[in-house]
Amino acid sequence: MAMDWRRVAKGEGGRRNRLRRRFVITTPMSTLTVDLGTRSYPIVVESGLLARAAQWAGRPSRVALLSHPRLAALYAAPLLEGLAREGIACSLITVPAGERFKNLKTVARLYDALLDAGLDRRSLLITLGGGVLGDVGGFTAATYLRGIPFIQVPTTLLAQVDASVGGKTGVDLARGKNLVGAFHQPRAVLIDPDTLQTLSARELRSGLAEVIKYGIICDREFFVCIKEEMRRLLRRDPDALSHAILRSCALKAEVVGQDETEQGLRAILNFGHTVGHALESLTGYRRYKHGEAISIGMVSAGLIGEEMGITPKETTGAIADALQEARLPTAFPADISTDAVLQAMQRDKKTVGGRLTFVLASEIGRVSVVKDVTAQAVEAALRRHRRRGGSEP
Ligand code: GLY
Numbered sequence: 001m002a003m004d005w006r007r008v009a010k011g012e013g014g015r016r017n018r019l020r021r022r023f024v025i026t027t028p029m030s031t032l033t034v035d036l037g038t039r040s041y042p043i044v045v046e047s048g049l050l051a052r053a054a055q056w057a058g059r060p061s062r063v064a065l066l067s068h069p070r071l072a073a074l075y076a077a078p079l080l081e082g083l084a085r086e087g088i089a090c091s092l093i094t095v096p097a098g099e100r101f102k103n104l105k106t107v108a109r110l111y112d113a114l115l116d117a118g119l120d121r122r123s124l125l126i127t128l129g130g131g132v133l134g135d136v137g138g139f140t141a142a143t144y145l146r147g148i149p150f151i152q153v154p155t156t157l158l159a160q161v162d163a164s165v166g167g168k169t170g171v172d173l174a175r176g177k178n179l180v181g182a183f184h185q186p187r188a189v190l191i192d193p194d195t196l197q198t199l200s201a202r203e204l205r206s207g208l209a210e211v212i213k214y215g216i217i218c219d220r221e222f223f224v225c226i227k228e229e230m231r232r233l234l235r236r237d238p239d240a241l242s243h244a245i246l247r248s249c250a251l252k253a254e255v256v257g258q259d260e261t262e263q264g265l266r267a268i269l270n271f272g273h274t275v276g277h278a279l280e281s282l283t284g285y286r287r288y289k290h291g292e293a294i295s296i297g298m299v300s301a302g303l304i305g306e307e308m309g310i311t312p313k314e315t316t317g318a319i320a321d322a323l324q325e326a327r328l329p330t331a332f333p334a335d336i337s338t339d340a341v342l343q344a345m346q347r348d349k350k351t352v353g354g355r356l357t358f359v360l361a362s363e364i365g366r367v368s369v370v371k372d373v374t375a376q377a378v379e380a381a382l383r384r385h386r387r388r389g390g391s392e393p
Contacts, residue, residue: 060124091117130156131163138169142184157207161248206291220365272298278344295328303381305360330390
């Protein structure tokens with residue numbers, strides 16, 4: 001029997017969910033709230049939203065719209081026209097796309113561009129792009145003139161369901177990813193699912209890895225729904241995509257509302273990321289899209305959980321099946337040694353005091369953060385992962 005997406009989007013299902021049940025989806029159904037007291041903000045998911053962005057801009061002295069040249073050509077016009085209709089002056093600033101531009105050099109260039117555009121403390125930055133652009137733009141907003149407000153308009157599925165929500169902003173250093181950053185919550189997250197129609201199939205699948213992750217970490221019913229709706233999601237059915245985005249954002253908003261600065265609970269969002277980040281870093285951020293590396297990392301996490309006596313075999317199997325149905329890679333790369341992975345994990349900022357920390361699943365919909373996972377357990381799990389095979393990117 002097909003699941004009712006709307007009921008799931010409202011957060012009525014999943015009795016086993018460990019999160020407190022206080023989803024704050026208001027009417028209309030397409031608006032959620034990230035509940036952070038005076039810094040609370042809406043996440044709006046609606047087709048045709050770009051033209052209405054000015055509604056959430058407040059009364060800024062000026063606006064800078066930050067994007068990539070290709071995305072600006074596709075989507076900036078309705079945003080700029082909407083702002084102009086409200087009499088809000090706006091400058092368009094573009095930066096090249098790609099992780100290799102997510103650095104302090106780009107931020108320094110952006111400070112100059114914002115000064116040139118005359119942005120003051122009452123001004124607003126709008127980021128129109130994927131996760132990299134949102135991170136670098138958000139960090140610029142967090143630090144320019146000691147912080148100005150910003151609005152996230154994410155255009156990739158990955159950014160819509162994860163990166164744009166929760167206020168993590170930052171840039172990479174030569175020695176690692178996201179090593180400099182700040183928590184700076186946006187004023188609003190405006191998601192127009194129509195932007196997914198121009199996304200590459202590979203980017204779409206990469207975002208689906210994070211959608212599947214939400215089911216694994218805290219919502220079994222959602223996990224089942226995603227599997228049932230996978231064909232529609234891969235076909236970019238607007239209704240299926242909107243509901244997957246809404247439910248993912250509702251779960252993320254709930255986690256962030258309880259633990260904004262990752263003192264505990266928020267770490268569950270890192271399921272699959274310990275091995276995933278190591279693979280990304282060891283392949284120079286070129287071989288895998290973020291979601292692809294996380295997909296492989298989630299299978300590794302299942303196997304590590306098995307070694308630690310926490311994850312049942314069937315759970316790892318269900319995780320791998322869902323990822324393969326989304327046509328994501330699950331095979332461990334043969335050319336990357338376990339030693340290299342262990343070393344990369346030691347450099348990860350999630351590793352504290354040399355202790356290997358993993359988010360491990362005891363069943364679909366329930367995970368916990370396990371400190372002191374032994375190197376032996378990781379080695380044994382990665383050995384089994386290599387033998388297991390799986391889908392290639
Ligand atoms: N992407 C993980 C987090 O926002 O905490």
